[in-house]
Amino acid sequence: MSTSPSLLGYLLRDTLVRWRGRVSAPLARLAAAGSLATAALLVLASFALGAATLEERIAQFGLDALVVRTPLRRATDPAPSFPALADHGRVLTLKVPYATVELDTGGRAALAFAADDDGRDLAALGVGADRLPVLLSSSLPPGMPVRAGLGPWWVAAPAAALPPALRPLGLDEVLVARPGDFPLQAELPGTAVTLFARDPAAPSLAELAAALATVIRANPSGRDAAPVVQSAVPLLRELTALRASWLGYGALLATVLAATIAVVFGSGAVLEYEAAAYTTALLRSFGVGRATLWLQRYAEAAFLANAGGLLALAAAGVAARVALPQLAAHVPAAAVWLPVFAALNAGALAAAVPVAVALRRPVGMVLH
Amino acid sequence: MNSRAITLTDVDFTYPGTRGRTVLRGYQARFEPGVHLLRGYSGCGKSTLLRLIAGYLAPDAGEIRVPGGRTPADRDYQVRSLGFVFQSLNLLDLVTVRQNLEMVGRLAGLPRPELAAAATHWLGVLGIGPLADERPDRLSGGQRQRAAFARAMVKHPDVLLLDEPTSGLDEVSTAALAGAARDFQRAAADRRIVIIAAHDDRLVAYADHVHGFAPPAGARP
Numbered sequence: 001m002s003t004s005p006s007l008l009g010y011l012l013r014d015t016l017v018r019w020r021g022r023v024s025a026p027l028a029r030l031a032a033a034g035s036l037a038t039a040a041l042l043v044l045a046s047f048a049l050g051a052a053t054l055e056e057r058i059a060q061f062g063l064d065a066l067v068v069r070t071p072l073r074r075a076t077d078p079a080p081s082f083p084a085l086a087d088h089g090r091v092l093t094l095k096v097p098y099a100t101v102e103l104d105t106g107g108r109a110a111l112a113f114a115a116d117d118d119g120r121d122l123a124a125l126g127v128g129a130d131r132l133p134v135l136l137s138s139s140l141p142p143g144m145p146v147r148a149g150l151g152p153w154w155v156a157a158p159a160a161a162l163p164p165a166l167r168p169l170g171l172d173e174v175l176v177a178r179p180g181d182f183p184l185q186a187e188l189p190g191t192a193v194t195l196f197a198r199d200p201a202a203p204s205l206a207e208l209a210a211a212l213a214t215v216i217r218a219n220p221s222g223r224d225a226a227p228v229v230q231s232a233v234p235l236l237r238e239l240t241a242l243r244a245s246w247l248g249y250g251a252l253l254a255t256v257l258a259a260t261i262a263v264v265f266g267s268g269a270v271l272e273y274e275a276a277a278y279t280t281a282l283l284r285s286f287g288v289g290r291a292t293l294w295l296q297r298y299a300e301a302a303f304l305a306n307a308g309g310l311l312a313l314a315a316a317g318v319a320a321r322v323a324l325p326q327l328a329a330h331v332p333a334a335a336v337w338l339p340v341f342a343a344l345n346a347g348a349l350a351a352a353v354p355v356a357v358a359l360r361r362p363v364g365m366v367l368h
Numbered sequence: 369m370n371s372r373a374i375t376l377t378d379v380d381f382t383y384p385g386t387r388g389r390t391v392l393r394g395y396q397a398r399f400e401p402g403v404h405l406l407r408g409y410s411g412c413g414k415s416t417l418l419r420l421i422a423g424y425l426a427p428d429a430g431e432i433r434v435p436g437g438r439t440p441a442d443r444d445y446q447v448r449s450l451g452f453v454f455q456s457l458n459l460l461d462l463v464t465v466r467q468n469l470e471m472v473g474r475l476a477g478l479p480r481p482e483l484a485a486a487a488t489h490w491l492g493v494l495g496i497g498p499l500a501d502e503r504p505d506r507l508s509g510g511q512r513q514r515a516a517f518a519r520a521m522v523k524h525p526d527v528l529l530l531d532e533p534t535s536g537l538d539e540v541s542t543a544a545l546a547g548a549a550r551d552f553q554r555a556a557a558d559r560r561i562v563i564i565a566a567h568d569d570r571l572v573a574y575a576d577h578v579h580g581f582a583p584p585a586g587a588r589p
Contacts, residue, residue, distance in 0.1 A: 006474075007471065007474075007475065010460070010462065010463060010471065013462050013463075014462055017462055279460065282454075282458070282460065283460075285422070285424065285446075285452060286447070286471070286472050286475050287443070287446060287447030287475045287476065288475065362424060362425050362426065363419075363424040364416075364419035364420075364422070364424030364425035365425070367419070367424065367454050368415065368454065368455060368456070
């Protein structure tokens with residue numbers, strides 16, 4: 001004896017039989033949802049990658065750091081001083097010639113000279129003047145004996161931890177030496193790098209940067225090129241602009257995606273509904289509610305849309321790994337997939353609206 | 369007033385979008401328990417009347433009351449108290465004949481054991497017991513119509529509406545279906561109403577009441 005199917009079982013069977021009878025219909029919807037969602041995911045992941053890159057640069061620079069780069073004809077020329085800055089935070093100046101040194105560990109390091117003679121700047125780095133030369137390293141263990149040099153000039157420079165104050169330089173290894181250790185390089189052109197770490201009570205970094213730029217413009221130094229003020233402020237502006245674009249394009253993409261899904265799924269659903277209108281009316285005459293029959297169509301659309309979305313997640317991940325590996329990590333981020341899935345589901349819901357309208361037709365107008 | 373009767377008072381009905389295809393105008397009728405035969409030519413509005421009594425269409429004006437004083441749109445009436453056999457395409461093709469009956473019975477809230485017994489009974493009465501586990505698309509037209517009868521009767525409705533039930537059927541099938549409808553009514557003669565809309569003269573012998581049916585003057589069929 002056969003068992004009686006539940007209503008839900010019957011509706012599920014009805015859906016599967018319909019799909020099997022015309023496989024192209026669900027496949028076309030799956031492909032539409034999948035391809036559109038893949039494109040949307042890749043675009044949004046690109047924004048996420050851009051924002052992450054900027055955030056990384058901002059974190060590296062620090063939200064309270066200013067860097068002033070002043071070109072020097074000779075690396076040992078006097079560095080400019082910015083006494084006004086010292087009232088609002090800690091100032092550290094290094095002179096960096098255009099040269100790098102080799103390390104006997106196999107790597108390379110930027111060469112820098114302490115700007116002052118009494119070692120105050122070095123103390124800010126946590127390094128005594130008596131310890132020069134020293135290799136400030138982000139990778140080597142502190143105290144490790146290292147030899148560094150260039151040409152005939154080699155020095156013993158024990159490793160020390162790279163202090164956070166030097167992070168805005170964007171260097172991993174810096175050899176701080178006396179000009180006498182590298183006499184030839186000391187005569188090369190270079191840059192005086194003034195690193196400023198703002199006190200918490202000081203005016204905002206944007207205000208300080210603006211004030212400093214004004215001072216520099218008002219007091220030409222007579223050098224070949226004016227000092228350049230760098231901070232995270234432009235990066236923060238860039239990040240804000242990027243996030244605004246992300247939001248705008250995200251909303252646009254989600255709207256287009258939802259509208260396309262609504263049109264593609266909706267037109268298919270209406271055609272299928274009309275083809276099965278008699279059976280649907282028959283079920284209604286048995287007492288099956290309109291809401292139940294609508295839910296069948298909505299669940300079908302939502303299933304195909306979300307399945308397309310999941311396929312898109314996998315496809316976008318693969319495409320990103322092939323084209324731009326850094327992008328792949330951002331595809332599964334909630335800020336990327338959430339709007340895409342929200343759009344897919346909004347489209348699926350909108351696609352079921354015409355069916356809801358069709359279900360309002362009286363049973364007696366359909367059955368005969 | 370007998371609340372077991374179906375009454376129609378001043379009922380008007382025009383199909384929307386048909387530019388005045390009026391089917392009923394000021395229609396009055398009363399159907400007491402028994403077997404009623406509505407006779408009239410094809411397209412005169414017999415089927416429309418059955419759909420109005422079933423609540424599948426709503427009248428433009430007037431009032432329809434079904435047993436219990438309810439309106440035809442009452443969900444409980446439609447699900448539990450009404451059986452309807454349409455002219456064609458009566459069965460769900462994805463499930464077996466027995467499952468067709470059981471689905472309707474379950475929607476009507478019948479307990480499983482009672483439902484199984486009723487399904488077996490009516491399939492046997494209509495002579496299609498051996499076909500219970502067949503899918504409807506494997507049955508002949510006559511067998512499908514018998515299965516539709518069984519499905520309408522399985523929930524023991526107080527109102528059974530049959531729309532051209534014997535159209536295209538041979539004498540044997542006609543006799544089986546009409547006899548079953550009459551026996552169904554007789555099993556609860558004081559409350560069951562069977563209305564058959566047909567232009568088949570063979571059914572006159574099975575009816576307690578025969579009603580001539582014609583569209584209102586000036587109406588276009």
